[in-house]
Amino acid sequence: QVHLVESGGGLVKPGGSLRLSCEASGFTFNDYYMSWIRQAPGKGLEWVAFISNSIDYANYADSVKGRFTISRDNANNSLYLHMNNLRPEDTAVYYCARDKSYDLYFDYWGQGSLVTVSS
Amino acid sequence: EIVLTQSPGTLSLSPGEAASLSCRASRSVSSNYLAWYQQRPGQAPKLLIYHASSRATGIPDRFSGSGSGTDFTLSISRLEPEDFAVYFCQQYGSSPRTFGQGTKLEIK
Numbered sequence: 001q002v003h004l005v006e007s008g009g010g011l012v013k014p015g016g017s018l019r020l021s022c023e024a025s026g027f028t029f030n031d032y033y034m035s036w037i038r039q040a041p042g043k044g045l046e047w048v049a050f051i052s053n054s055i056d057y058a059n060y061a062d063s064v065k066g067r068f069t070i071s072r073d074n075a076n077n078s079l080y081l082h083m084n085n086l087r088p089e090d091t092a093v094y095y096c097a098r099d100k101s102y103d104l105y106f107d108y109w110g111q112g113s114l115v116t117v118s119s
Numbered sequence: 120e121i122v123l124t125q126s127p128g129t130l131s132l133s134p135g136e137a138a139s140l141s142c143r144a145s146r147s148v149s150s151n152y153l154a155w156y157q158q159r160p161g162q163a164p165k166l167l168i169y170h171a172s173s174r175a176t177g178i179p180d181r182f183s184g185s186g187s188g189t190d191f192t193l194s195i196s197r198l199e200p201e202d203f204a205v206y207f208c209q210q211y212g213s214s215p216r217t218f219g220q221g222t223k224l225e226i227k
Binding site: 043044045046047059061062095100103104105106107108109110111112 | 152154156162163164165166169175207209211214215216217218219220221
């Protein structure tokens with residue numbers, strides 16, 4: 001079955017950088033768009049970024065544009081989120097999720113990885 | 120962007136009762152592109168409903184979605200203990216995709 005496992009979260013100081021990873025299994029990874037979605041403590045969900053299956057298109061929420069970069073390695077069934085210039089408001093659980101198709105709903109989610117930005 | 124407002128914030132019911140959760144959009148959701156997710160404590164969100172009324176694979180038929188335009192509803196006909204969780208709606212009719220703030224369904 002579909003399995004998504006995030007890793008790489010942790011505590012980082014404001015202005016710092018972090019890279020999240022998501023390992024996918026149970027489906028043909030390079031057939032699907034993939035997204036990152038985050039959930040700040042006690043808050044709702046916010047879509048962060050998505051990338052096309054062929055890696056020729058990516059899109060970002062305005063709140064992270066210019067600071068975060070989504071990427072993927074189809075040979076290794078992995079999705080990444082490179083986060084630079086982190087701010088306290090980026091503190092959240094970050095989920096990777098499989099897009100049903102371009103800009104639609106998310107049919108599978110990982111368990112999430114907590115990123116805490118604090119001095 | 121489309122803002123989704125869910126109500127109530129918290130709903131207290133007993134197992135066996137029926138639940139009705141609301142999701143209202145700030146403007147019409149194109150093609151009724153609205154999904155519902157369930158999130159149990161400490162778990163990832165799980166897709167329940169897409170296209171406003173289509174159940175995802177493996178979702179029991181006690182879950183149903185309805186609505187169109189700006190007003191959508193998730194109904195649960197007979198609450199089971201495992202249904203007590205937080206429920207989010209999400210629109211994908213226009214970019215960026217946005218979520219509601221969630222409704223917590225708790226045991227009375």
